[in-house]
Amino acid sequence: MSGVGTIAESVGSGRSTAASVAHDVAARLTEAASLNATLHWSAAVLDQQAAALDGLSPAERTTRPLAGVPIALKDNMVTTDQPTTCASKILEGYVSPYDATVVTRLRAAGAILASKTNLDEFAMGSSTEHSAFGRVHHPLDASRVPGGSSGGSAALVAAGVVPAALGSETGGSVRQPASFCGVVGVKPTYGRVSRYGLVAFGSSLDQISVFGKTVDDAARVLAVISGHDTRDATSAPLPPLVLDAPRRNLTGFTFGRPREYFPADLHAGVRAGLDRTAQALQDLGATIKDVSLPHARFAVPTYYIVAPAEAAANLARFDGVRYGPRHLGASGDVQGLYRATRGQGFGAEVRRRILIGTYVLSSGYYDAYYRKAQQTRALLAEDFRKVFEEEGVDFLLTPTTPTPAFKAGEKVEDPVAMYLADIFTCAINLAAIPALSLPVGRSEGLPVGAQLVGPMFSEARMLSVASAIEGVVDAVGEVR
Amino acid sequence: MSIRREDVLHVARLAELEVAEEDLPRLVEQMGRIVEFVAQLDEVPAGDSAPPFVAGPAQLTLRPDAVVPSGLVRQPAAFAPEFTKGFFSVPRLGAMAEGE
Numbered sequence: 001m002s003g004v005g006t007i008a009e010s011v012g013s014g015r016s017t018a019a020s021v022a023h024d025v026a027a028r029l030t031e032a033a034s035l036n037a038t039l040h041w042s043a044a045v046l047d048q049q050a051a052a053l054d055g056l057s058p059a060e061r062t063t064r065p066l067a068g069v070p071i072a073l074k075d076n077m078v079t080t081d082q083p084t085t086c087a088s089k090i091l092e093g094y095v096s097p098y099d100a101t102v103v104t105r106l107r108a109a110g111a112i113l114a115s116k117t118n119l120d121e122f123a124m125g126s127s128t129e130h131s132a133f134g135r136v137h138h139p140l141d142a143s144r145v146p147g148g149s150s151g152g153s154a155a156l157v158a159a160g161v162v163p164a165a166l167g168s169e170t171g172g173s174v175r176q177p178a179s180f181c182g183v184v185g186v187k188p189t190y191g192r193v194s195r196y197g198l199v200a201f202g203s204s205l206d207q208i209s210v211f212g213k214t215v216d217d218a219a220r221v222l223a224v225i226s227g228h229d230t231r232d233a234t235s236a237p238l239p240p241l242v243l244d245a246p247r248r249n250l251t252g253f254t255f256g257r258p259r260e261y262f263p264a265d266l267h268a269g270v271r272a273g274l275d276r277t278a279q280a281l282q283d284l285g286a287t288i289k290d291v292s293l294p295h296a297r298f299a300v301p302t303y304y305i306v307a308p309a310e311a312a313a314n315l316a317r318f319d320g321v322r323y324g325p326r327h328l329g330a331s332g333d334v335q336g337l338y339r340a341t342r343g344q345g346f347g348a349e350v351r352r353r354i355l356i357g358t359y360v361l362s363s364g365y366y367d368a369y370y371r372k373a374q375q376t377r378a379l380l381a382e383d384f385r386k387v388f389e390e391e392g393v394d395f396l397l398t399p400t401t402p403t404p405a406f407k408a409g410e411k412v413e414d415p416v417a418m419y420l421a422d423i424f425t426c427a428i429n430l431a432a433i434p435a436l437s438l439p440v441g442r443s444e445g446l447p448v449g450a451q452l453v454g455p456m457f458s459e460a461r462m463l464s465v466a467s468a469i470e471g472v473v474d475a476v477g478e479v480r
Numbered sequence: 481m482s483i484r485r486e487d488v489l490h491v492a493r494l495a496e497l498e499v500a501e502e503d504l505p506r507l508v509e510q511m512g513r514i515v516e517f518v519a520q521l522d523e524v525p526a527g528d529s530a531p532p533f534v535a536g537p538a539q540l541t542l543r544p545d546a547v548v549p550s551g552l553v554r555q556p557a558a559f560a561p562e563f564t565k566g567f568f569s570v571p572r573l574g575a576m577a578e579g580e
Contacts, residue, residue, distance in 0.1 A: 080553045094559060097552035190535045204535045230543045234536040295528070301518040312495060319496070321568050326561035333574035335496065343498025351497060352507065355488065356514055358495040372521045374532075382530035415510055416517045432535040 001160040004217040011068025018050035018068040037152040041115035064110025072165035075116040087131035090345030100197020117152030126421035130349040147177030154181040172425025174209035175437040179400035179449025190432035191236035194229030202310035246467035251285030256393035260296035269443020272479040293383040299427035305373035312357025381431040388455040396453040400437040404446035441479035483512040
């Protein structure tokens with residue numbers, strides 16, 4: 001499968017047609033069906049998009065930065081030509097009456113929306129096992145999970161079905177599956193990409209994010225979907241991202257290695273992958289410095305108060321009144337309708353998070369949990385601000401996940417164990433800053449990811465640094 | 481702080497969520513573990529403080545107050561479970577039914 005830049009150049013210049021790209025994608029989606037990574041796609045929708053692009057004049061086609069590039073979308077971003085279910089029975093069969101802003105921008109850039117991908121229901125999970133439509137299989141080992149919640153998008157990029165895909169992050173839902181599947185995952189600064197048309201989970205944390213087979217693939221897509229949108233009040237008033245040229249030398253850069261992210265029990269393969277990355281950074285001329293993020297251990301408990309509280313409020317809209325299937329309760333009144341529709345429509349993990357979120361917001365517990373979590377969130381954000389602004393650190397280098405991909409079923413019955421899969425990612429969402437994961441080797445055949453974390457709106461620089469690492473680290477070689 | 485069966489039923493009522501009787505013991509146990517886990521925040525040193533943090537732009541900008549077309553490609557009747565004469569239809573309120 002060619003990269004984003006190659007396809008766009010080829011289709012944009014007329015050397016190949018969007019129709020041939022669409023045809024190849026359809027074949028690959030069929031071949032990859034056993035991954036269960038795709039919830040909706042149709043050859044007719046693919047052909048329709050390709051025909052529209054091939055019908056443009058050559059002059060018009062060359063102006064499309066993603067001409068003919070097939071991109072998969074997590075099924076929590078709304079589209080008018082395919083269903084949007086959030087992998088939940090409560091939205092089964094729902095087709096949106098409008099497109100998300102990212103979808104509008106991808107279409108305008110000439111991309112082909114290849115498919116809607118499987119996820120943990122409403123993006124709540126870290127393994128893509130909590131889907132009402134069955135779990136996604138890891139492309140390298142079907143007995144393992146691809147990570148989550150954007151596991152379908154990660155698996156399709158890793159399997160070479162598409163060169164790039166969109167996912168969404170609330171606590172690490174793109175970086176963690178990117179790490180598990182051996183692809184690049186970029187979580188932009190909160191506000192960099194419009195959330196209009198992203199089905200809300202935790203509104204102060206949610207951010208549409210990008211998977212790419214390479215740093216360049218992800219960067220090109222991020223450049224297209226970023227930029228201010230008047231339809232999202234939290235969208236930053238900034239123009240679309242302008243990419244830096246890839247770097248080959250990192251002289252003058254300082255990378256912080258937070259000691260809290262390298263605990264004694266860190267998986268040996270992950271540690272080796274990070275050691276190799278640190279060495280590569282030094283070889284490229286950078287300085288490595290040990291730093292501390294003193295409140296890091298409170299990130300997961302903070303996240304699992306803030307995110308469920310916001311989810312409980314956001315998911316109140318799914319009540320069987322305006323969209324989705326309706327269940328009438330035994331009482332025959334409107335309250336019975338709400339309770340039955342929600343009780344039968346939501347899966348176990350979503351129900352659990354709604355209950356926890358309602359609990360921490362309820363009278364008598366609000367101060368002890370929610371208010372305390374907001375205060376801790378501020379401390380976590382302050383920890384990051386200090387290392388970037390006061391300690392001269394350009395970027396932090398950490399593992400993305402504490403282990404490589406785990407076995408399916410291993411954590412599904414233990415919510416706290418599953419939550420800890422986000423231990424190195426969720427503080428970044430709480431602090432609203434950008435980060436990315438890139439593959440830096442394999443441990444016993446399974447990908448290991450390194451995470452770069454940067455200050456607000458540092459994506460262009462961070463991507464250029466990531467491309468320097470990508471150029472020298474063997475992403476598929478066994479680490480020792 | 482342990483979670484009791486009554487706590488689960490109480491928040492389920494607040495959340496308008498039907499919980500099946502057979503799911504209750506597991507929910508009580510799992511919610512108890514989650515609440516115990518998040519209670520670690522009690523260990524945050526009391527003296528630690530930071531300026532309040534709000535994600536997003538420092539200043540929210542308002543859109544111009546102008547009427548624009550909705551841009552919907554299909555109307556509510558096409559996706560609502562029940563839609564009558566321009567309204568989403570629902571069963572009557574329980575309280576009203578009792579008063580009649």
